[in-house]
Amino acid sequence: MNVLFTAGTQFPFPRMARVVERIAERCTGWRLVFQAGPGASGDALPSCADVLAQPLFPSAAFNALFQEADLVVTHAGMGNLLLCLEQSKPFYMLPRLACHGEHRNDHQRDTAEAISERYGIPSFYEVEPLVETIVCLQSNALHALELHDAIERERRVFANRLNSLVESL
Numbered sequence: 001m002n003v004l005f006t007a008g009t010q011f012p013f014p015r016m017a018r019v020v021e022r023i024a025e026r027c028t029g030w031r032l033v034f035q036a037g038p039g040a041s042g043d044a045l046p047s048c049a050d051v052l053a054q055p056l057f058p059s060a061a062f063n064a065l066f067q068e069a070d071l072v073v074t075h076a077g078m079g080n081l082l083l084c085l086e087q088s089k090p091f092y093m094l095p096r097l098a099c100h101g102e103h104r105n106d107h108q109r110d111t112a113e114a115i116s117e118r119y120g121i122p123s124f125y126e127v128e129p130l131v132e133t134i135v136c137l138q139s140n141a142l143h144a145l146e147l148h149d150a151i152e153r154e155r156r157v158f159a160n161r162l163n164s165l166v167e168s169l
Contacts, residue, residue, distance in 0.1 A: 001030045004069035007037040008077045016094055022131040024051050033065050076108035088152040093123040094130055119154045
């Protein structure tokens with residue numbers, strides 16, 4: 001399994017780093033990549049030797065890592081969410097939360113809830129439930145395929161609606 005974790009391009013995200021570390025402990029042999037955010041160091045970067053982690057990857061490298069990923073685990077930033085939806089990439093969300101000092105407000109929670117409702121994409125607010133779900137993929141690769149199919153179905157419905165709207169103008 002090849003998993004890309006991305007904290008976005010604005011701030012470090014130590015909670016996401018904990019997810020990466022826990023997955024590395026439990027899923028040996030998986031390829032784990034973590035874009036931790038600018039300025040990430042210390043507790044915001046996993047200490048696991050098996051994880052390719054850096055604050056930011058150059059754009060071309062990030063795009064290649066994204067294409068190679070079987071699963072993306074992302075904060076709920078619109079850039080990553082739209083990329084995952086456009087590419088029908090299976091993904092999970094761990095939104096940054098104001099109560100943890102990860103953002104100024106809970107707009108990422110709101111975004112994650114809207115994406116979950118619209119596309120059926122799981123959103124997690126705590127580290128352990130997300131870790132358990134990812135670990136279960138080790139024995140259930142079918143779930144990643146189901147996520148891909150659900151995203152693709154909803155994307156087509158949305159595109160058809162958008163095309164109808166444009167054609168009616």
